[in-house]
Amino acid sequence: KIKEWAIASMLYWAKIQHKNGSFDEVYKNQNSYAATAFTVYPISESLLLLGNIREKETIISALKKAARWLLKNNEDIAMNQNMVALAALYNVYLLTKEKKILNGIKDKLKQLSKSQTDEGWFNEYKGADIGYTALGLDYLAKYWSKSKDPAAYKVMDKMLYFLSHFLHPDGTVGGEYGSRITEYLLPHAFELLAKKNNTALQI
Numbered sequence: 001k002i003k004e005w006a007i008a009s010m011l012y013w014a015k016i017q018h019k020n021g022s023f024d025e026v027y028k029n030q031n032s033y034a035a036t037a038f039t040v041y042p043i044s045e046s047l048l049l050l051g052n053i054r055e056k057e058t059i060i061s062a063l064k065k066a067a068r069w070l071l072k073n074n075e076d077i078a079m080n081q082n083m084v085a086l087a088a089l090y091n092v093y094l095l096t097k098e099k100k101i102l103n104g105i106k107d108k109l110k111q112l113s114k115s116q117t118d119e120g121w122f123n124e125y126k127g128a129d130i131g132y133t134a135l136g137l138d139y140l141a142k143y144w145s146k147s148k149d150p151a152a153y154k155v156m157d158k159m160l161y162f163l164s165h166f167l168h169p170d171g172t173v174g175g176e177y178g179s180r181i182t183e184y185l186l187p188h189a190f191e192l193l194a195k196k197n198n199t200a201l202q203i
Contacts, residue, residue, distance in 0.1 A: 007055055010043050014062035021069030033075045037085040040066045041139070044091030060095055067092040071104035074111065079122035080136035082112050087139040090147055109151050116155055120162030130166050130174030131182025133159055134189070141189035153196075156189075160199040167203065 017023060018031060023039055025032035044063055047056065067089055075081040086108060093101040112122075121128035122136060137159045144152040163185075166173055174183040185203070193200035 003050065006046055006050065007053060010046060010059045011055060013039060013043055014059055017062050017065065021065035021067070023066070033070070033073055033085075034078070034081050036066055036070055037081050037088050040070065040088035041084060041091065044088060044095060047095060048091060063092045064096060064098070067101055071101070071108070074108070076123070078124055078132070079112070079115060080124065080132045080139075082108060083136035083143075084139045086112070086152070087143040090143050094146065109149065109155075113151060113155055116158060120158035120160075124179050127179030128162070129178035129180040129182055130163065131178065131184045132180055133163055134185045137163070138186040138189040141192045145192050156193065157197065160193070160197060160203065164199050164203060
């Protein structure tokens with residue numbers, strides 16, 4: 001039954017896709033980078049887990065359209081979305097083996113690396129934010145765990161160093177001093193990186 005629900009969800013996602021490959025987030029015809037990146041990742045991850053289902057080609061066709069749109073576009077205000085896109089695009093590459101996608105990922109990662117500050121953070125609505133840094137790190141670690149891309153690891157190492165300064169003595173993180181006032185960390189990135197990175201292990 002859960003498998004049926006998963007497939008039905010993926011088919012519905014493909015059905016509501018715009019012709020240009022994007023998806024809406026809040027309003028009609030928004031063509032949202034966030035909505036596209038954040039949905040391509042779980043759809044592609046689900047397809048990797050489910051394998052050769054009957055509906056595979058329909059879903060892959062929609063994923064390829066979304067991937068092409070993500071490769072043509074970029075996000076400058078909320079940089080975590082570009083890290084989500086990297087994880088999403090790599091999954092689509094694993095499903096399709098299209099070299100264009102892999103090359104596009106390399107270009108996106110170069111752009112991302114250039115936009116990282118010396119302190120390790122990325123722009124999130126005109127400043128650094130703890131929760132969204134951790135969110136970006138979460139998806140970058142998902143990408144790295146499959147690709148083992150050293151360029152991604154270099155970016156993550158700086159992000160980890162930055163985050164290590166904002167763990168409060170009572171176990172909380174973030175708050176009013178962040179650009180988006182978030183107060184959370186997602187644990188998966190630290191789990192994935194703990195064996196290789198001592199800062200991740202400490203966090």
